[in-house]
Amino acid sequence: MSKYYAKILELVEIEEPEKRFWTIVPENYVRFHSHMSLSQALLYSPKAYKQVKNLIASRQAYIVPGKSGEDDLKLSI
Numbered sequence: 001m002s003k004y005y006a007k008i009l010e011l012v013e014i015e016e017p018e019k020r021f022w023t024i025v026p027e028n029y030v031r032f033h034s035h036m037s038l039s040q041a042l043l044y045s046p047k048a049y050k051q052v053k054n055l056i057a058s059r060q061a062y063i064v065p066g067k068s069g070e071d072d073l074k075l076s077i
Helices: 002-011 038-043 046-056 070-076
Strands: none
Touching (some): 038 046, 038 070
């Protein structure tokens, strides 16, 4: 999947596309029910949540959800 996003960024002539995005997987994802969204799982995974906060810090960032929901809004705030 990361090669796909790197290729897209490469096509629009972004320099060093591998350094422009990160993939973070919630550490508790296997414990959660399959009906939970990724945003919900991230909100309940403190290590992954902290990684996101540290990567973003005070910079602008955005989430690319498949379908926006209440949990995506909580996560973005």
